[in-house]
Structures are given as structure tokens and as C-alpha cells.
Amino acid sequence: ETGVTQSPTHLIKTRGQQVTLRCSSQSGHNTVSWYQQALGQGPQFIFQYYREEENGRGNFPPRFSGLQFPNYSSELNVNALELDDSALYLCASSSNRRELFFGEGSRLTVL
Amino acid sequence: DQQVKQNSPSLSVQEGRISILNCDYTNSMFDYFLWYKKYPAEGPTFLISISSIKDKNEDGRFTVFLNKSAKHLSLHIVPSQPGDSAVYFCAASFYNQGGKLIFGQGTELSVKP
Numbered sequence: 001e002t003g004v005t006q007s008p009t010h011l012i013k014t015r016g017q018q019v020t021l022r023c024s025s026q027s028g029h030n031t032v033s034w035y036q037q038a039l040g041q042g043p044q045f046i047f048q049y050y051r052e053e054e055n056g057r058g059n060f061p062p063r064f065s066g067l068q069f070p071n072y073s074s075e076l077n078v079n080a081l082e083l084d085d086s087a088l089y090l091c092a093s094s095s096n097r098r099e100l101f102f103g104e105g106s107r108l109t110v111l
Numbered sequence: 112d113q114q115v116k117q118n119s120p121s122l123s124v125q126e127g128r129i130s131i132l133n134c135d136y137t138n139s140m141f142d143y144f145l146w147y148k149k150y151p152a153e154g155p156t157f158l159i160s161i162s163s164i165k166d167k168n169e170d171g172r173f174t175v176f177l178n179k180s181a182k183h184l185s186l187h188i189v190p191s192q193p194g195d196s197a198v199y200f201c202a203a204s205f206y207n208q209g210g211k212l213i214f215g216q217g218t219e220l221s222v223k224p
Contacts, residue, residue, distance in 0.1 A: 004154070006154075031209075031210050033210040033211070033212075035212075040216070040217075041216055041217075042115075042117075042200050042202075042214030042215050042216050042217055043155065043200070043212070043214050044214070045211045045212065045213070048210035048211060050210070055210070056208055056210060056211050058211070090154055090155070092154075092210075094209065094210060097209075098143045098145070098160065098204060098209045099145060099157045099160055100145075100157070100210065100212060101157060102147075102154035102155045102156070102157075103154050104152070104153050104154045105153075105154050
């Protein structure tokens with residue numbers, strides 16, 4: 001059984017650019033959530049996708065958007081990058097259970 | 112507005128002894144609580160969870176206790192091992208929002224040989 005995989009693992013962007021992060025969910029999981037973890041903080045919920053529809057959103061501006069595909073994989077897109085967007089972005093998948101299973105994350109640095 | 116708080120940023124314990132990590136929450140509507148462990152450069156790994164209808168859940172060396180009246184949960188690790196050294200996060204969720212976890216800030220546990 002394959003776990004949650006994310007790509008890229010590290011990337012550097014400059015302010016104002018756009019970024020796309022990708023996630024493949026664990027086999028059999030139909031729900032994907034995205035989290036942002038700033039240094040020294042706990043992960044913060046960005047949004048969740050269930051059956052290709054956004055199903056819950058945290059306190060993030062509209063320039064954070066996402067997609068879920070029929071195979072349950074997902075993308076996180078961030079437009080007009082700001083310095084404060086520098087963080088570890090975590091993808092998590094789940095089935096009908098309450099436990100989320102996380103990938104290793106994508107470390108984004110905005111210069 | 113920090114709904115889930117871990118007030119101890121770090122904890123140091125001797126190998127073989129008990130580690131107790133604490134977590135407080137403010138929202139009585141949370142109905143499910145989880146503990147995750149995170150090593151550097153890795154994603155959080157699920158450890159153990161507890162429903163609000165229970166007050167204790169055990170899995171091997173890990174036990175989670177929930178005190179709803181105090182809005183407090185704790186994770187006990189017995190016996191502690193050097194490989195347990197990591198950052199531990201508690202998290203909470205609401206009944207109809209299972210994918211939305213509210214995390215605490217984390218406690219860094221160091222288990223010394």
C-alpha cells in the first residue's frame with residue numbers, strides 16, 4: 001500500500017510568482033486535506049477536497065486554491081506569492097476514518 | 112484564537128521513564144482528539160486518537176487520557192525510548208469536519224539514554 005506522496009519536496013520562488021504543489025493520496029482514500037506549517041508552529045488547515053469538490057476551508061485568502069482529480073490526487077496552487085507563504089505544505093488523506101495520514105511535505109521558500 | 116494549546120515547548124526525559132505530554136483545548140464541541148509525532152524533514156505520523164465519549168485509550172507504550180471537564184488531554188509514553196525523541200502535536204476535530212484538524216503548537220520531546 002502506497003502512502004501519501006508529495007512533490008516537489010523543496011522549491012524556491014520569488015515574491016509575486018505562482019506555485020503548484022502536488023499530492024497523491026494513500027490508496028483507498030477519497031479525501032485530501034492541505035495544511036500549512038510555519039516554522040515553530042503546528043500545521044494550519046487550508047482546505048479539504050472530497051470527491052473533487054472543496055469541502056471545508058480554513059482562514060486562507062482566495063489566492064490559495066486547489067483541485068482534486070478523479071483518482072483522488074490533488075494540487076495546491078498559490079498565486080501572487082508573499083514572503084509569509086514560506087512554509088512546509090502538508091497534504092493528508094483519509095477514508096471514512098477520522099485519522100489523517102500525512103505526506104512528507106513540500107518546503108516552499110519565497111524570496 | 113488558539114483553540115488547542117500545548118504550553119510546554121519542550122520536555123526532556125530519561126530513557127525508561129514516563130513521558131507525559133499535555134494539551135489543553137477551549138472548544139467543548141470538539142469530539143475527536145489525536146496525537147501526531149513528527150521527525151525533522153518528515154510529515155506528521157499518526158500515533159493514537161480518542162473519541163470524546165471515552166476517557167482513555169491505550170496502544171502499546173502509548174496511552175491518551177481525556178478529561179472533558181478540564182478540557183485537557185495528555186499522552187503518556189511508558190517506557191520512553193531514545194527513538195521517541197521528536198515533536199509531538201495534539202489535534203482536535205469536530206464531528207462533521209473530520210478532515211479539518213486544529214493543531215497545537217507542538218512539544219519537542221528529548222529522551223536521553
